[in-house]
Amino acid sequence: MLSDFKNxxxxxxxxxxxxxxxxTTVSFDAARPMADCWQHIGxxxxxxxxxxxxHLHCRNCPTYAAAARHLLDARxxxxxxxxxxxxxxxxxxxxxAGTPLLVxxxxxxxLALGIGVMxxxxxxxxxHTLPHRREGVLLGVVNVRGELLACVSAGRLxxxxxxxxxxxVLPGKAAGRMLVVSHAGERYAFPVTEVRGVQHLVLPAEPPxxxxxxxxxxxxxxxxxxxxxxxxxxxxEGKLFAALNRSLA
Amino acid sequence: MLFLVFQVGxxxxxxxxxxxxxxxxxxxxxxxxxxxxxxxxxxxxxxEPVPVLDLCLLTLDRPSNHRLSTRIILxxxxxxxxxxxxxxxxxxxxxxxxxxxxGEFTSxxxxxxxxxxxxxxxxxxxxxxxxxxxxxxxxxxxxxxxxEPDAV
Numbered sequence: 182m183l184s185d186f187k188n189x190x191x192x193x194x195x196x197x198x199x200x201x202x203x204x205t206t207v208s209f210d211a212a213r214p215m216a217d218c219w220q221h222i223g224x225x226x227x228x229x230x231x232x233x234x235x236h237l238h239c240r241n242c243p244t245y246a247a248a249a250r251h252l253l254d255a256r257x258x259x260x261x262x263x264x265x266x267x268x269x270x271x272x273x274x275x276x277x278a279g280t281p282l283l284v285x286x287x288x289x290x291x292l293a294l295g296i297g298v299m300x301x302x303x304x305x306x307x308x309h310t311l312p313h314r315r316e317g318v319l320l321g322v323v324n325v326r327g328e329l330l331a332c333v334s335a336g337r338l339x340x341x342x343x344x345x346x347x348x349x350v351l352p353g354k355a356a357g358r359m360l361v362v363s364h365a366g367e368r369y370a371f372p373v374t375e376v377r378g379v380q381h382l383v384l385p386a387e388p389p390x391x392x393x394x395x396x397x398x399x400x401x402x403x404x405x406x407x408x409x410x411x412x413x414x415x416x417x418e419g420k421l422f423a424a425l426n427r428s429l430a
Numbered sequence: 431m432l433f434l435v436f437q438v439g440x441x442x443x444x445x446x447x448x449x450x451x452x453x454x455x456x457x458x459x460x461x462x463x464x465x466x467x468x469x470x471x472x473x474x475x476x477x478e479p480v481p482v483l484d485l486c487l488l489t490l491d492r493p494s495n496h497r498l499s500t501r502i503i504l505x506x507x508x509x510x511x512x513x514x515x516x517x518x519x520x521x522x523x524x525x526x527x528x529x530x531x532x533g534e535f536t537s538x539x540x541x542x543x544x545x546x547x548x549x550x551x552x553x554x555x556x557x558x559x560x561x562x563x564x565x566x567x568x569x570x571x572x573x574x575x576x577x578e579p580d581a582v
Binding site for chain 2: 263273
């Protein structure tokens with residue numbers, strides 16, 4: 182199907198009279214009859230397109246989006262309807278058991294936090310330190326979509342030793358992430374070493390008896406579960422935010 | 431508010447995303463015997479039959495075109511107050527989402543229209559589109575579903 186599309190685009194490019202089919206869908210397309218302009222004057226071409234000043238990259242440009250929409254206007258392949266009919270008629274199997282939690286790592290410690298408080302998983306960004314607040318849990322403030330948020334060190338709050346954590350890092354995921362969490366009107370950002378996405382973990386109904394030397398569990402933990410051979414500490418949202426508020430007061 | 435954007439012919443329409451259960455690929459539909467104009471048929475969604483209306487048939491008197499971008503919008507329909515039932519709508523070019531405030535929609539004739547970078551967006555008012563015959567059909571359709579299987 183994709184090759185059909187490419188061939189059709191080429192034939193349209195060769196015969197500009199046939200091209201305006203796409204032009205009707207985008208308002209300012211008329212000035213640019215080129216069908217696959219991104220290959221010629223866009224970022225995959227010589228980069229001479231004037232629109233690049235406004236959009237920076239072809240993927241932000243409405244012309245590129247219009248071409249993508251055009252791709253979806255292709256005729257469905259044989260058997261497409263049949264397949265979907267059968268697929269949708271099936272009843273849902275029972276969803277994954279367990280509580281959905283975002284699993285992440287700080288140093289050597291694996292943690293999990295409910296997705297209800299999770300607002301954003303973003304890239305790390307500069308932390309602007311505050312005068313006279315060099316120690317303690319507050320690291321400074323960070324800019325999250327134009328809003329300044331208190332950036333805290335969850336590691337210090339939970340008493341996690343700075344670990345190397347080498348060997349467990351997935352390739353391409355070692356850069357670290359900034360999590361933005363909110364609970365009852367309080368919003369914080371905190372850096373983590375690695376995020377492993379949302380996992381459905383089965384939490385024990387009864388919280389186990391706390392072990393005396395388990396500092397993380399003592400600080401804000403709900404329970405510990407074993408996930409892929411690692412012990413993950415599931416954090417309690419209420420306890421975590423209460424501890425954060427206490428430490429910033 | 432998030433809106434699902436699709437086309438009926440050349441007109442672009444918006445539907446509150448909160449009402450949408452799922453946007454489905456086009457499936458094979460079974461005809462509903464004796465159904466009035468505008469009905470496309472029915473299909474089985476997760477073990478439950480769902481009636482499907484064709485927006486192009488309803489407003490333009492022609493069936494929707496047969497493209498990948500022609501999809502079934504499965505939405506929560508309220509045939510009676512407090513009763514939510516799934517209803518499928520066939521729409522062309524159901525490929526986009528738009529962020530709009532309800533206040534941006536202004537009344538033009540009997541339509542609610544909002545400006546948009548690619549022309550204007552009409553708010554889909556399903557209640558105005560449904561003819562009395564279609565209402566009757568849906569009422570009967572949903573009612574027979576509530577009966578015990580051996581009673582039908």
